Amino acid sequence: MSTEARKPPAQIALKIRRILGGKTGWNGVAVQFAFAAVLGWIAYEIVSNTRANLENQHIAAGFGFLRNNAGFDVNQTLISYTGSDTFLRVFVVGLLNTLVVSVVGIFFATVIGFVIALCRLSPNWLLSRIGELYVEVIRNLPLLFQILFWYLAVLAALPNPRQSISLLGIAFVSNRGLVIPRPIGEGGFEAFLAVLAFGIVAALALRFYSRRALFQRGQVIRIWPYVLGLLFGLPLVTMALFGLPFSFEVPQLKGFNFAGGSRIIPEFVALTLALSTYTAAFIAEIVRAGILSVHKGQMEAGSSLGLSRGTTLRLIVVPQAMRVIVPPLTNQYLNLTKNSSLAVAIGYPDLVSVFAGTSLSQTGQAIEIIAMTMGVYLLISLLTSAIMSVYGWRVSRSLGA
């Protein structure tokens, strides 16, 4: 019995039909196209009508304003900026300020969150009560109040610059912020950097090698003395050979404020504190839930192998819990980033404050500026999501799930 090979159906056409039209076939596709056309037409009408009306009312439109001089100053800039720079530069300055407060906030929120979660799970009565109290108090107070509280508390507790608290005579704390000496590169700077970079790379390579030896041959190699030598010994030797790599510019009180040195403004401190402690309360609950989701047999198995509680948590329980923790953790990271826009209440120059605030009222171009700002937040959030998805995928893969 010979059978001719059956011709495969036209796959591509079928697929298109299924995707667009569902069960209704080509009729469905037509409906979809008509619907898309209507949507497109509505969008076009909205945009063109808005444009026409803006023009009628002589409200300036378009993005040309980005090239104009901003003419105002910002008190924390990660890139050089003066009042004679453009609004585009203001946008970048504000964006960087938002990013730096988000990244630092996320770091501390994660650390505090994990610590609090471990406290709550601890068999120690006092520790677990403290963890519980922290979570219940912090997550039930509105964030804006916490930001204002930290700001006013930080400001009220600190003296004015002339009575500032001196730390060893080189760093100063006052209600203008923390001033620290600023390193300035000297002769041996390049050599020092090169050696430091080499030390880090070599240490990472050693770690990689020792882990492979452990997993493949069960061989334990003690690497920490070499790592210490690479990271600290080698740079010290370089310093001895080439002289100090940098000198410090020590801040000095001149007139009203400190001149020289680098400064961390109190707005940044207050905002980071509020955002990280607040988000940490939520992260703590997520981590606790994640750890509790791992069967208690895992913990018992660790104990029966003679591992300590800490080691069991670190090597067995937490890696399994990460699979549950990562998706809601991403939400908290996104929340923190978006909440950083409350900065305007305490005068921290974030994107919303300097761009959607000051720039908007200087130029009056609400639609363009708000659209750009929303676009940026969307982009930051999508990027964070993407990174966390990749991380979550790797965690799942390493567990073989």
Add this chain to the structure above:
Amino acid sequence: MKRVTLALTLALAAGLTAQAADAQTLKTVKDRGAVSCGVSQGLPGFSSPDDKGNWTGLDVDLCRAVAAAVFNDPTKVKFVPLSAKDRFTALQSGEVDVLSRNTTWTISRDTSLGANFTGVTYYDGQGFMVKKSLKVNSALELNSASVCVQTGTTTEQNLADYFKANNMKYEVIAFGTNDETVKAYEAGRCDVFTTDQSGLYANRLKLANPNDHMVLPEIISKEPLGPMVRHGDDQWFDIVKWTLFALVTTEELGITSKNVDEKAKLENPELKRVLGSDGNFGEQLGLTKDWVVRITKAVGNYGEVFDRNVGAGSPLGIARGLNNLWNKGGLQYAPPIR
């Protein structure tokens, strides 16, 4: 703050798409039964609510005068408190009919916002306030100072210009609202608080010990403050513009809220024209013949409004200065009503 701006922007987009060439502000106001008036979130002397929620101030009285001219009732005003950075969007979107919120008249605001200034209610200039304990006597001694300022104002740009021109360094801390700015200044976050000089005097009253603070003599900018209306409705523009002129004219002619009825009976041709028994200027504006009488009975003349809110009769006690009439050494001048 962000949410407000966002909502306003969406309202703006929606409003612009929905009501294309709807320029009948007077009709809208009459249908609504009240003038919607954008004011500050609380600046004593210009616009601030008392403990019962009644708004008072120079900017408030301008809106009351408009309401009196339209409705013969100065209470028919809906006050909308706006932050500096939300004010223009509120006007553009039609949320307010008049923006009477100590707003400086500049060319960019007049030309790019789709709105017009109708005149100058108060000639102001930017100044600085410091603690007396700093022992500073001039703004030129402020090198390296920290300065608190409200965001979204001309103040921010003047500040940058002034320190740059005088080759001085400074640190700026910009807050969203006036109250936050003052609080930070009082908490010692900055050495200097800067805004329009009238605002400095007004805000000094809010401080715990007003006498520990002083206003420096320098005035670093011209800040003519005035009301704004939307572009494209000339009738409404005329009404708001001439309400202000009526206030100045009545002061010039010695007409006050107390003697307006007697003055109306006099056989003086100019008084008859202004007070409506001769000619029909009010009707040409879309109002009634006795529009000036209505305004004067409701709020008085410009001098009365000034004294009651910011001048000698108020806690601020600001001298008339530039805001005196043109024939008394000031700048307040109204084109003739004829």
